[in-house]
Amino acid sequence: MGTRFIFIEYGNKDIYFKELKYSLMTLKSLHDLTADDVYVYTERVDRYKNLPITPVSIKDDVASYSLGGSYHFRIKPMVIRRALQELPVSNNLFFVDTDTYIKSSLSQRISEIKPDVVLMNEFEKTNPYAGSVLNNLLLPSGLM
Template sequence: MDTAAMTARGLTFIYVEYGDMERLQLELRYSLSTLLYWGCPFQLDVVVYTDKPARYGDLPVRVVDISRDIPEFSRSGLYHHRIKPCVLLKEMEANSNYCVMADTDTFFREGFFEKLLAALRSGAVAVDRRHGRNPFPALAGLTADLPNAGPYRYDPKLAIEYNSGLTAVDPKLHLPVVRDAIAWIDAVLDHGARLLTIEQIALSECLRVHAIAVATMHPVFGHYYRVAHKRYMQWQLRRWKATDGRLFRPQPDTIPYTRLRVRWFRIFAKISATLGRNVETQTRWR
């Protein structure tokens, strides 16, 4: 494989971490360690957008302080997940590299970069996985005027949702999509609707109306977004921190992650709780 030719445009990976949830820092460190391990041939640029820059001074990343931007990006705290597409847009407007945003609760597996670059070079947007049709039935009939796509109407028969735990875009092609996604979020918020996953539905719907091809990265991209999976991984990450994670270094995805192991952990956690030992981390969202 000619990695030099494949990465002639460059790859910028973007993390967003803010607020008071300590678990996100540990998640980010594990994700980054696997990213740099599998991505070592590719000369990666990695940036962390955060309101606490000192947290990441020991990591091989660029750090951007967004403490002053959070009120604007979140619409004064109305919807914090709006920060994600705003940060992605900010990086795309200043960076000609392919831009890849990853959530903190993620990790990378062998073969990810080959699959990602093939998708980006084809003009597609890469995402985590496909969820399904009609992700927000309460929006049936909602209309909006998007700045690039124009008139939009939520159609339950056509609406689709992809998981945005990973979003990989080409600034030369996809700036209109991301700008429209932010406008879509605002239209939904102004409509009075609320749902945690509005931002990923926004991206999915704007990809659809712009007729952009979509490539899914699962299973070479790992994303533990379900509550039980988060609790299992937090338990494992605390153990990883005490051993392999003591000093940051690139390393493969050493934490075993399967549905069977998550089920086993749920049983183990319940038994431990009856014995007066709490092994779970309570997971909350913003």
């Protein structure tokens, strides 16, 4: 079973591109990855032509993903959803934020990913709904 790492970079800020390159370097320093193992969903595929990744254009999708620019926080989950739909069944998906840097191998964590198990960085934030399962949560788009 393989793992596909994905990054999402959009907006008109060079800092995100610089963060992503640094994050990618830390990831590749600890894992032997090919361009087929790392996908970057971006509005600017041209700036990735010399990096060992597979760029995927979201230029034509950002408006719909963000509900016409009114809800930019929706872009990441929509891209992750798309990546999951496009992912070969035999692969795991590992999302990495552009400002994440990798300090040690992720192999142990990757081995824990299963169809019924997802992982999240423990430093994100405390679970605001401890003990609750958010079933039937409607997104602003009306999709569940």
